Amino acid sequence: MLSSLPFEIEELDEAIRRAHASLAAEQRADGHYVYELEADATIPAEYVLLEHFLDRIDPELQARIGVFLRAIQGDSPQNPGGWPLFHDGAMDLSASVKAYFALKAIGDSPDAPHMRRARTAILARGGAARTNVFTRIQLALFGALPWHACPVMPVEIMLLPDWFPINIWKISYWSRTVIAPLLVLMTERPIARNPHRVGIEELFVTPPGEVRDYIRGPYRSRWGHAFKALDSALRPLERFIPGRRRAIQAAIDFITPRLNGEDGLGAIYPAMANTVMMYHTLGYAPDHPDYATAWNAVRKLITDASGRFDGATYVQPCLSPIWDTSLAAHALAETAGVGDERVAAACDWLIPRQILDVKGDWAHRKPDAPPGGWAFQYNNAHYPDVDDTAVVGMILDRNGDPAHREAVERARLWVLGMQSKSGGWGAFDSDNEFTYLNHIPFADHGALLDPPTADVTARCVSFLGQLNHPEDRAAIDRGVAYLRRDQEADGSWFGRWGTNYIYGTWSVLCALNAAGLNHDDPAITRAADWLIARQRDDGGWGEDCESYADAPHGEYHQSLPSQTAWALLGLMAAGRCDHPAVARGIAWLQSVQEDDGSWTEQPYNAVGFPRVFYLRYHGYPRFFPLMAMARYRNLSLGNSGRVGYGF
Structure with a gap:
């Protein structure tokens, strides 16, 4: 033939x-x-902020991540200064806020041209108050937003039975592993150590304490309106929910057998990083075996990118x-x-x-x-x-x-x-x-x-x-x-x-x-x-x-x-x-x-x-x-x- x-x-x-x-x-x-498995600016930026949350800052590594973040910043009519979710894509507000925050934490001056371009693009999109839920939680951990900017997610979710409409077994594996430690953080509401006291007040159109509609539509169905009403009803009651310590222990008991050695909880970055912050918040010493394991799992995802950008490093979402x-x-x-x-x-x-x-x-x-x-x-x-x-x-x-x-x-x-x-x-x-x-x-x-x-x-x-x-x-x-x-x-x-x-x-x-x-x-x-x-x-x-x-x-x-x-x-x-x-x-x-x-x-x-x-x-x-x-x-x-x- x-x-x-x-x-x-x-x-x-x-x-x-x-x-x-x-x-x-x-x-x-x-x-x-x-x-290599590459994502957008979000995870490298989150890693920078994680080091500042813990006050475990590696200046040389952060400088190399800064090289990567600057290299992938947008510079086109559809993205004049923010960061996209994929190559040649439009600006994404949440990724851009995290990348800006990370670069400022690394030491970039807000008056630097690339930071001014980013800030202008972010403010034109409504500012940091209009970011997604995960970004608002990150900002709340740094005191850049009040916690009422985030949805109500009580740690007692860990105790809900299988027949209940909302429980940990009705969501996906990646959601389960990300949420379990995150529920502890949202309950304990720690504030990052943030030794350099880096803030991003300049990214808000309205001062964050004055914004009243963080939890808003557009809703994709009537369910959205119903859950918004439930969220509003739970807010004044959340601090009175009984069994809090038992629920936190349930989260720990879920995480511990799934720590997965130095491959990490769920073997995905967000779950690993949340676990590290959870242990830190609960007072574990950095040399505690579980804390050390989780931290080493995060570090395993750090990747040299100097083959594409001279002197650059980023963090993979997983391997x-x-x-x-x-x-x-x-x-x-x-x-x-x-x-x-x-x-x-x-x-x-x-x-x-x-x-x-x-x-x-x-x-x-x-x-x-x-x-x-x-x-x-x-x-x-x-x-x-x-x-x-x-x-x-x-x-x-x-x-x-x-x-x-x-x-x-x-x-x-x-x-x-x-x-x-x-x-x-x-x-x-x-x-x-x-x-x-x-x-x-x-x-x-x-x-x-x-x-x-x-x-x-x-x-x-x-x-x-x-x-x-x-x-x-x-x-x-x-x-x-x-x-x-x-x-x-x-x-x-x-x-x-x-x-x-x-x-x-x-x-x-x-x-x-x-x-x-x-x-x-x-x-x-x-x-x-x-x-x-x-x-x-x-x-x-x-x-x-x-x-x-x-x-x-x-x-x-x-x-x-x-x-x-x-x-x-x-x-x-x-x-x-x-x-x-x-x-x-x-x-x-x-x-x-x-x-x-x-x-x-x-x-x-x-x-x-x-x-x-x-x-x-x-x-x-x-x-x-x-x-x-x-x-x-x-x-x-x-x-x-x-x-x-x-x-």
Whole structure:
């Protein structure tokens, strides 16, 4: 089938060889991969303020974080001086207030040009009083806002039973781990040590003590009005709530077994930082084992960024080795075939990280599901996720080592056990669909929950479809039915964890292929046609992070390697390998391949919480374009045995 290739096979082979060599060279000695996971200015700024809260200031480190914060400040008509949530994005008020506060704490003069620009932009947006809930809590901890600027969140929430409409088990894992220590802080209301007495009075349009409408709309539903009324009713009663010490102890008792060593509570920065502040507030000595563990976990996220900005450092939101290793292994397997020593090394590294001896928080709703998942980070035993588990399970199955069969089977049983009643899968919990909770005043970010989503469901269907156990057919069919219901009117699918409709559509097309649907199924043809229609003139694809708001789906002002690879993989899964759009996309990837054989991209390619928190996986342009090119070559040459069916 060499004649079916629209360009020289030697050129394609050489591009694949160079990309494979580049990726292979980045594998760690023990077989794993880990790349930077970058977010916006918020977490580096919060880390600076954490040091000032504790009076554990490292001037040299803070100076390096200052370099990073200044480098990513906006300077465009849509963002004339604030900080965006993603590359080239519009100014975000809350991120901008935190970044300004952090730079001032580092020592930047308010009269410096970059600080004046930031202040002007912040005041034009209503000032610091109009920031989101998490920012207002941060400011209250520094005495920059009164506590009535924050919603009522009594620590007694930790004591509420499962049947109560609001309780710790009805929210997502990330909310649970962030909120547990935060409830203690909101109850104790400490004031930061703040040894340099840094304040941000200049960021308020109205003096903060005179603002009376911190808790306000716009409300997304009638629930919002009802919860606002409840918040108002609770305020005068909050200090009289009984059982406060018992509730604080309940929070501590929740956190302590989940501290997770130096990988941290939940293995995510906000939960770790809140835990450090909680221990400090409760009078723990810094050398107390729990306090020291939490502090070291935070410090583990500090990352050198001098390769991009000379002398810069930032703080990652978490680390992503399981995800990076499994995805890189898929790309290597697509290129070198199963049994390749680098794929085997990655699989061998993954095996001992399967969580078999801890029934994590997921077991609260699924007590009968046997443990068998993988987490996202190096260690996070209470919080495996089905997305990582499915991707790891697929590469272990694909590589075919008999020694890994038991691990794949344990993963299969856990994924089956985590299916929600709707037929879909959430990432960390099952049936986490208490949608009214996203309307409480605290949840202005709208991300308290972990409901089923198309991309995660697709990954689970892909995994089960690849294994092809006859007894799993009912679960697969329920997953496919969920995906059919969730398809957008234009034929695409929403991408909850990657940007965005291109990511979701690729994920689902792979799943429907693995589930055995005919390529002429209407759901598949509509999705493939949607992808083809979104191809850019240069042959690539790209999508704006603003598509999580009101920007067009599947469109951007430039093509990006990750999104182009996803679109190509989706089209190939839909049986369109011979479509001219695929050849043009492959040609575009070749044309932008860098001298070292890899690809890079500045725009963000994933999301933590839509419209609130975005991510840039530095590994995505390292392995997805290679996977797409190698799959194209394999399919075009009839080497279907070397193709990953589920991913």
